Amino acid sequence: MGKIIAITGKGGTGKTAVTALLIRNLVKDSGKKYNILAIDADPDANLADALGVKVDKTIGDMREFMQQARYTTSPDTDKQALFESKLFEILMEEEGYDLLVMGKPEGSGCYCFVNNLLRGIMDKTVTNYDLVIIDTPAGLEHFSRKTVPDLDVLIVVTDESRRGLTTGERIRDLAKEIELKYKELYVIVNKVTLDRKNVILGVAKSLGLEVIATIPYDEKLAKFDLVGDPLMGLPEDSLAIQEIEQVAKGIGL
Ligand SMILES: Nc1ncnc2c1ncn2[C@@H]1O[C@H](COP(=O)(O)OP(=O)(O)O)[C@@H](O)[C@H]1O
Ligand SMILES: [Mg+2]
Structure with a gap:
């Protein structure tokens, strides 16, 4: 069973940049060989x-396909198998990792379709990988036990402000509320401009948060x-590339 890592935090804090750099580190720089699925x-x-x-x-594009399949296939078609074959089509095989993009549902569809599919997809695919790394939208509201299986690591990316750090606290509470289970919660402070590392670590400690990396601007x-x-x-x-090693180490990779 693979390790599931989700990266969350407010919009614009650098979730996507951190996710991409972590994947880069694991694929190009660390010399370790993990079978990785990025979502x-x-x-x-x-x-x-x-x-x-x-x-x-994207998975959003599958909505129409699955709806049409209801009319174009015979009643005894294995919908699950059909879904899986389609899933295989949209899985992008890159050098050193696979990538799945959720995307927007086509037309005026609601996101619950995509979110509901995510859980099915995760359950199906997670056993094929050593690591599943998920770049999540801002806010955890759409993530619940219905959407993702239990996480091994929840990473909160924040900026260096106190308010940014308290996001970590809030996400911890929110996770409890939506019954999102995780084993570890770590914070990454991103876009650090001055040498405030020690101050940041002090504030985080007082909030009961574990900072695994401070990535410079x-x-x-x-x-x-x-x-x-x-x-x-x-x-x-690049300064960020150099610090991302700490992220990999911090989560035990
Ligand atoms: N360490 C960094 N140094 C400088 N700019 C950064 C850093 N991390 C992220 N950014 C910039 O901040 C912006 C938001 O980053 P992004 O990863 O898209 O955030 P999110 O996914 O959380 O919305 C982008 O313009 C990105 O280039
Ligand atoms: Mg993003």
Whole structure:
């Protein structure tokens, strides 16, 4: 059974950047060999961009297919098998990892369709991988035990403000509320501008939060992102790349 890691936090804190860099670290730099499934669970999907993957099909696109299948197939068609074969079609096999993009449901469909499928997909696929890494949308509201299986690691990405850090606290409470189970909760403080590492660690400690990495504001990363260059191509001397090693270590990879 694979280890399931979900990355959450407020919008714009750097969830997607951190997810992409962690995948990069595991695939390119760490020298370890994990069988990895990356899931972009944000409807405003951009993990694929950060990874430099062109997306043709998303889980959102499957909605229409599954609805039509109700009329175009005979009643004794195995819908589950049909679903799985379709799932295989939209699974993108990249160098060192596979990628699934949830996307938006087609037309005016609701996200619950995509979210409901996520659970089925996770249950189906999780046994095939050593690691499942999920880039989640801001807020955990759409995540519940119905959507994702129990997590091994929940990572909260925040900025260096106190308010950012208290997000970690709130997410802990929210997880309890929606009965999202996890074994460990870790915080990553991102876009740290000054050398405030010790102050940040002190504040986090007082809030009972475990910070596994403080990632500096990285001018190179910001530029790459701005012009749409995948973060997979960031040079080794990028500040964020250097710190991401701590993330991998912090979660025991
Ligand atoms: N360590 C960093 N240094 C500089 N810019 C960063 C860093 N991490 C993220 N960013 C920038 O912040 C913005 C939001 O990042 P993103 O990963 O898309 O956040 P989220 O997925 O949480 O919404 C992007 O423009 C990204 O380039
Ligand atoms: Mg994002």
